[in-house]
Every structure is written in C-alpha cells, then in structure tokens.
Amino acid sequence: xxxxxxxxxxxxxxxxxxxxxxxxxxxxxxxxxxxxxxxxxxxxxxxxxxxxxxxxxxxxxxxxxxxxxxxxxxxxxxxxxxxxxxxxxxxxxxxxxxxxxxxxxxxxxxxxxxxxxxxxxxxxxxxxxxxxxxxxxxxxxxxxxxxxxxxxxxxxxxxxxxxxxxxxxxxxxxxxxxxxxxxxxxxxxxxxxxxxxxxxxxxxxxxxxxxxxxxxxxxxxxxxxxxxxxxxxxxxxxxxxxxxxxxxxxxxxxxxxxxxxxxxxxxxxxxxxxxxxxxxxxxxxxxxxxxxxxxxxxxxxxxxxxxxxxxxxxxxxxxxxxxxxxxxxxxxxxxxxxxxxxxxxxxxxxxxxxxxxxxxxxxxxxxxxxxxxxxxxxxxxxxxxxxxxxxxxxxxxxxxxxxxxxxxxxxxxxxxxxxxxxxxxxxxxxxxxxxxxxxxxxxxxxxxxxxxxxxxxxxxxxxxxxxxxxxxxxxxx
Ligand SMILES: Cc1ncc(COP(=O)(O)O)c(C=O)c1O
Numbered sequence: 001x002x003x004x005x006x007x008x009x010x011x012x013x014x015x016x017x018x019x020x021x022x023x024x025x026x027x028x029x030x031x032x033x034x035x036x037x038x039x040x041x042x043x044x045x046x047x048x049x050x051x052x053x054x055x056x057x058x059x060x061x062x063x064x065x066x067x068x069x070x071x072x073x074x075x076x077x078x079x080x081x082x083x084x085x086x087x088x089x090x091x092x093x094x095x096x097x098x099x100x101x102x103x104x105x106x107x108x109x110x111x112x113x114x115x116x117x118x119x120x121x122x123x124x125x126x127x128x129x130x131x132x133x134x135x136x137x138x139x140x141x142x143x144x145x146x147x148x149x150x151x152x153x154x155x156x157x158x159x160x161x162x163x164x165x166x167x168x169x170x171x172x173x174x175x176x177x178x179x180x181x182x183x184x185x186x187x188x189x190x191x192x193x194x195x196x197x198x199x200x201x202x203x204x205x206x207x208x209x210x211x212x213x214x215x216x217x218x219x220x221x222x223x224x225x226x227x228x229x230x231x232x233x234x235x236x237x238x239x240x241x242x243x244x245x246x247x248x249x250x251x252x253x254x255x256x257x258x259x260x261x262x263x264x265x266x267x268x269x270x271x272x273x274x275x276x277x278x279x280x281x282x283x284x285x286x287x288x289x290x291x292x293x294x295x296x297x298x299x300x301x302x303x304x305x306x307x308x309x310x311x312x313x314x315x316x317x318x319x320x321x322x323x324x325x326x327x328x329x330x331x332x333x334x335x336x337x338x339x340x341x342x343x344x345x346x347x348x349x350x351x352x353x354x355x356x357x358x359x360x361x362x363x364x365x366x367x368x369x370x371x372x373x374x375x376x377x378x379x380x381x382x383x384x385x386x387x388x389x390x391x392x393x394x395x396x397x398x399x400x401x402x403x404x405x406x407x408x409x410x411x412x413x414x415x416x417x418x419x420x421x422x423x424x425x426x427x428x429x430x431x432x433x434x435x436x437x438x439x440x441x442x443x444x445x446x447x448x449x450x451x452x453x454x455x456x457x458x459x460x461x462x463x464x465x466x467x468x469x470x471x472x473x474x475x476x477x
Contacts, residue, residue: 017377017413020385027393032465035386041379041456047367048083048288048458051075053439073439074463078455079234079262079418080443082288082364091115091363095355106355115362120329122358124346129365130296133287133373134260134279135270139304139344142297143361144325144353147261147282148177150297151228153348154278155185157303157320158255161225166191169198169216169227171208175234178259182228198224206236206407206420213240214248221252229256231263231279235445237408237418239267243274250275261285264296266380266416268373271298278303286417286455289364294357297345304344315340323350368457379456380417386461387419387454390468403427403475407449418453420445427475434474440467 025031036042052070055063064070075083094114098106107119117125127141134141144150159168166189168182183193200216203209217227227249232239242258249256257278263269265286271279279298283289306317320341324332326349328340341347368376388406395402404423408415423431425448432444443451454464 017381019412020382020389022386022389026386027390027465029462029465032386032461035382035461039379039461041371041375042460044367044371044456045458045460047086047370049086050083050458051441056439056441071439073441074459074466076440076442076452076454076459076463076467078288078458079266079285079451079453081284081291082265082286082455083458084290085288085363085367087115087366088290088360088363091359091366092356095359099355115366116355116359119355119358122355122362123325123349123353126294126358126361126365127296127345129362129369130264130283133269133365133368134264134281134296134298135268135274136272136298137301137344139346140272140298140301142299142345142349143294143358144297144349144351145295146292147259147280147295148181150280150295151178151181151257151259152185153321153350154257154280154297154299155181155226155228157299157318157348158257158278159185159189159226160319161186161189161191161196165223165225167196167198167220167223167225169200169220169224169229171229171233172199172201173206173233173235174199174230175259175261178228178230206233207238207409208233208240210241210244213245217245217249217252217254221254224252224254227254227256228259230259230261231269232260232266232416232418234262235420235449235451237262237415237420237451239263239409239413239415241414242269242276246274246276262418263416265368265373265376266418268377272300276300283361283364287361287364287368288457289361293364294353294361297348299345299348301344304347306341306343306347312340313338317341317347320348321350325349325351325353371457376456380454381412383454383456383459383461383464384415384417384419385412387452387464387468390465391419391421391471404471417455418451420449420451421471423448423450423475430477431471431474434470434477435467438466438470440470442467 051073053073054070056073094116123143126143128138131138131141186193186196198220246256255277260279260281264281282295283293303318306315326341326347328342404421406419407422408419428448
C-alpha cells in the first residue's frame, strides 16, 4: 500500500471497497509522485499514446513530431473516449496485411505471427476476452454493432409489451440515445411514450437512491414490461446497486437490462452471478478501442438456450431479430434458410462483423487483460479518492460559499473513476479555458458541470494533483 494511505474496508451491497485517508503533506507534487512511484500498475501508462500539449493543439496531420521541450498533456476524458493503445497500429496493420495477402482465405486461415484469429472466429475471440471484464460466461457475450443499435436489438427481444404491461422504467436523465431508443420502441409497438415511460427522479441533487428505484418498481410493477437503467450514470457518475435492483425487479417478475457504457472497464461487474437479463456497452470509453468502436452485449445464459424438442428443423429459442451471423456456424454456409441460432449471446448476432473494428477492440482488450478489473478498481479507488481529497481540501464547509461541489456520490462504492464537479454559475468558461491552456482535457457539460475521469490504466496521481492546482487558480480568478 502507498505511504500515508489507510484502507478501512467497509461492506457495501455491491462490493467491499477501501476508504483512503491522506496525510497532511498529500497536497504536494512530491507526495503525488511518491504515490506514482509505488503504483503497481505504473507501467501501463507506457502502453498508451499520451498526447503531448503540442499535439492537443494541432489542427493538421501529420501530428507534430515529439520534441524535448514538449510536455505531456493531461487526459481526463477516458469516460468519453479512451486513449489509443500503442499496440493498436500493429493489430490494424496485421488485419490490413492479412486482407491484402490472402484476401478471402482470411476468413478461415490462421496466420502465423498475427495477433488476430481468422475473421470467422474474431468476434468470438473478442467476446471471450470481454466476458471476463463484465463478469459473464463467454457464451453470454457477443460483439457487434454499436451501443444504441444493440439496445434496440435487445429491446426487440426483451421488451414484449401488452395492453396491460407496456411501461418501461428508466431514469430521469437517461443518456439521450437511450431515451430516444426507449421512446421509439414504445411507439413502434403502438403505445404512447408519454404514458409508458416511467422516469425515476433523483432524491436530491442528481443522485437516485436505490430505495427510490425499488419503490418505483413496486408502484408500477403491474404495468412494467421492462426496466432499463445505467450501471454508472453518465452525468453524475453514480454507480447503481445492480445486484439489489436486479434481484428486486425479478422478485416482481420483471425483466431488467443495464446500459454499461460508463461501467465496462471501469467498475467490477458480475453480470452472470447478479442474474442480469441483458446488458450492452460501448468500447470506446474505458475499453480504449477507438471512436465509435464495435460494441458488446450480454444475454444471460437462461435466455440464450436453443432446444430441439420438435426435431432438427424446428429450434425453440427466445424471439429476437435475426441475421445469418446469429446462425450456427456448422450450418451458416449451407444457405438452406433454416435458422438454427448459436446458443447464447452469439445467436443475437446479425451481420458479418467488420474485421477492422474487431482488430481494434482486440488490441484494446489485449492491454486490459494483462491486468484485471479488480486491480484496476483498486488503483481507481485510490486515484479518485485522491482527486476528491484535493478538491475538497480547505474548501469552506458552507456549500453556498464553495466555488464548486462534487455531485458524484462521495461514497466510493457508489461511483467509478469519474467525479462530476458542479461549478457555481458563470465559472465554466473560465475553468474550461484555464484547463485547455494547461493542456488538460476534461469534459464539460453545460451549463455548469465538468466531468473528470482519472483512468487507472494511464492516469497518474501527479496528473490529478496538477489538475486541481489549475482548477483552484481558475475558480479563484
Ligand atoms: C450512456 C450512454 N448510452 C448510449 C450512448 C450512445 O452510444 P453509441 O453512439 O455508441 O450508440 C452513450 C455514448 O456516449 C452513452 O454514454
């Protein structure tokens, strides 16, 4: 354990997390550097391309060549788009070389010295590597499409409204794409979204208590056809209690799905053990697979069964929208138009996936899987606790006198890497300019929030310390 940090384990519903207490001298560059020096994951930063301050300012390609006086930028935007792993170009190049050398044979031929499998098994390979990150059996994960598309596909299977039960429970400030997807699914089935969308409000500020969600489930249980919630809320950074909410929804006979956009690669998940019905995530945030990269989905094994009680030609399986890549590999190329789904999440695939997209995800996963989500979480908890400590240090206890406050839960088990900082009205522009001038990339959400996500794979304690110095000066100015 790093010097000066006391870890006091405390039981939470979802996990047990240490609380970090920092010493008097913690607010110094030297102290931050001492934490970096003893960080067991410190070598991982070298596996990513850290943008320099000069490259962050560039407006044309090629990007500026590194120079001795060029400082590294500070990147806190991994909750939006993760940094590029250095091995990315090798994986993409291997894919281009396979295509240009053996062309169509690349579907089935194993290539020596390639980090990739033949294209026909690449999605399965990526699914297996992803499954350990989300706590799933390998058969419960499929890699395809993008997040919003996968949410639609999953709702096509799991949202089966009836005149009596057609409501979807979601949160008050769902990410717009989730909100639109839900809205359009409801109207696609001929119901009125205004009446059928149950939005759970926050208790106070931006945080929704588990009790409130459970009570809303109870209130509308007879009318709800689906519960769809974010594991980590994109705006507040709140990490919801997935096992408790899932189990409660099930106790009322309801189906529940989770959007893991801000959770996959960020917080430990046990989708299988928690008995989650379905989930979907993008891979360009904490997974670092690149802008708009191919996405993942989870279908619990209980929903992925394929049985043949009426003979070979009449499989019995859960309804879904289908395409030939969901068909069993042994019969996929028989072209007999008899759909026999792959058992598990694989049976929810539709198209031949882009091998370039899969190559980028495989590159990204190859780095994450050199460590584990548990180790990443251990560092993440310390890193974010350090950020919280510095942000709150020496600030007035009276909320109205503070230039900013943290709206993310201060309880570490209820958040991932991100802290959302709500600035006093009128400060955002100043702060954004100061951060940009200092080569710090953080995400701003108008009117007054900046979201800061120190990512354990590549951010340092020193990054955090520098960020807080710049923020303090900007709000004082
Ligand atoms: C919570 C959430 N849902 C949905 C999306 C949309 O993802 P995509 O554009 O990949 O479909 C995002 C993107 O950031 C998100 O954060």
